[in-house]
Amino acid sequence: MDNLISAQNKLNAVGFLDLDTDNIDYISEINKLRKEKNAVILAHYYQRPEIQDIADFVGDSLALAQKAAETSADMIVFAGVHFMAETAKILNPSKKVVLPDLNAGCSLASSCPTVDFEAFIKQHPNHIVVSYVNTSAEIKALTDIVCTSSNAEKIINSIPKDQPIIFAPDRNLGAYLIKKTGRDMVLWDGACLVHEAFSIDKILKLYQEHPDAEIIAHPESQEHILKVAKYIGSTAGLLDYVKKSPAKKFIVATEAGILHKMNNETPGKIFIAAPSNDDSCNCSECAFMKLNTMKKLYLCMKYEMPNIEIEESLGKKAVKSINRMLEISK
Ligand code: 13P
Numbered sequence: 307m308d309n310l311i312s313a314q315n316k317l318n319a320v321g322f323l324d325l326d327t328d329n330i331d332y333i334s335e336i337n338k339l340r341k342e343k344n345a346v347i348l349a350h351y352y353q354r355p356e357i358q359d360i361a362d363f364v365g366d367s368l369a370l371a372q373k374a375a376e377t378s379a380d381m382i383v384f385a386g387v388h389f390m391a392e393t394a395k396i397l398n399p400s401k402k403v404v405l406p407d408l409n410a411g412c413s414l415a416s417s418c419p420t421v422d423f424e425a426f427i428k429q430h431p432n433h434i435v436v437s438y439v440n441t442s443a444e445i446k447a448l449t450d451i452v453c454t455s456s457n458a459e460k461i462i463n464s465i466p467k468d469q470p471i472i473f474a475p476d477r478n479l480g481a482y483l484i485k486k487t488g489r490d491m492v493l494w495d496g497a498c499l500v501h502e503a504f505s506i507d508k509i510l511k512l513y514q515e516h517p518d519a520e521i522i523a524h525p526e527s528q529e530h531i532l533k534v535a536k537y538i539g540s541t542a543g544l545l546d547y548v549k550k551s552p553a554k555k556f557i558v559a560t561e562a563g564i565l566h567k568m569n570n571e572t573p574g575k576i577f578i579a580a581p582s583n584d585d586s587c588n589c590s591e592c593a594f595m596k597l598n599t600m601k602k603l604y605l606c607m608k609y610e611m612p613n614i615e616i617e618e619s620l621g622k623k624a625v626k627s628i629n630r631m632l633e634i635s636k
């Protein structure tokens with residue numbers, strides 16, 4: 307993360323982000339650049355609404371990796387966080403992959419430093435390593451199979467029953483998977499700061515005020531939140547669930563950016579973002595995801611920077627675990 311910050315600071319130092327773009331119509335300029343450069347804009351559901359609206363494709367981590375793997379575009383513009391753009395670059399080493407803000411990291415990915423994880427693997431010999439996609443390229447290179455919250459259960463179930471497993475880095479998703487699959491996995495102790503911040507007391511209070519609502523949650527949330535959820539799933543799973551459920555109101559325990567698509571795709575239904583413990587912050591929003599803005603999206607497409615670079619031998623090691631995931635998820 308420190309490296310990312312210093313790289314972004316260098317860009318700021320050359321005045322890249324200070325350019326005066328006040329008179330620029332971002333929507334029409336981004337559309338022009340997309341055509342001129344044969345670029346594809348991939349956006350995660352946690353991105354700002356205006357970024358989701360201009361993207362070619364909006365999806366969860368799995369769908370975004372699948373799109374990145376199959377694109378014929380010359381440039382991939384990743385409106386998401388660093389590990390997502392890095393995954394796209396690992397899958398497309400010869401393509402340009404740009405990220406609007408290099409500081410768009412992830413607390414889960416940062417909770418798993420390479421040196422410590424290497425030592426952890428050594429402490430558990432003969433374990434297969436399954437890592438969530440929210441990890442650095444270095445961690446993916448130490449991993450046997452990558453997973454996302456959409457396919458994690460399927461991936462764990464594809465591993466022979468007598469094979470011990472390390473699961474990293476999310477302890478909440480890991481604990482949830484232990485329950486779902488009955489597998490006794492060794493867990494890395496990492497977490498997402500957004501999903502850890504939800505307040506069970508405030509969620510239950512909200513539920514008392516809206517007894518007709520259904521509580522739905524992302525599996526990165528803590529166990530006491532998952533216990534009260536009617537449905538647990540990835541961002542794409544949650545979106546799909548609210549479309550199918552006869553309920554008209556939902557308390558949504560995941561990053562609040564998903565409410566944009568939920569509102570657009572299910573008019574007439576009501577979505578309430580689950581409250582967090584701290585009233586003084588906007589903790590149900592991921593500050594990393596929200597670093598990307600229309601201005602930065604425009605600038606990164608125009609100047610083709612910041613772009614993601616992966617050292618060749620690292621990319622070759624990391625791609626194996628991503629490809630295994632894509633293969634199992636077909
Ligand atoms: P999914 O989109 O795979 O559900 O993951 C959520 C997330 O944490 C992205 O950072």
Ligand code: SF4
Nearest residue numbers: 412413414498500592
């Ligand atoms: Fe990482 Fe959590 Fe933000 Fe997703 S919501 S990018 S897991 S910090």
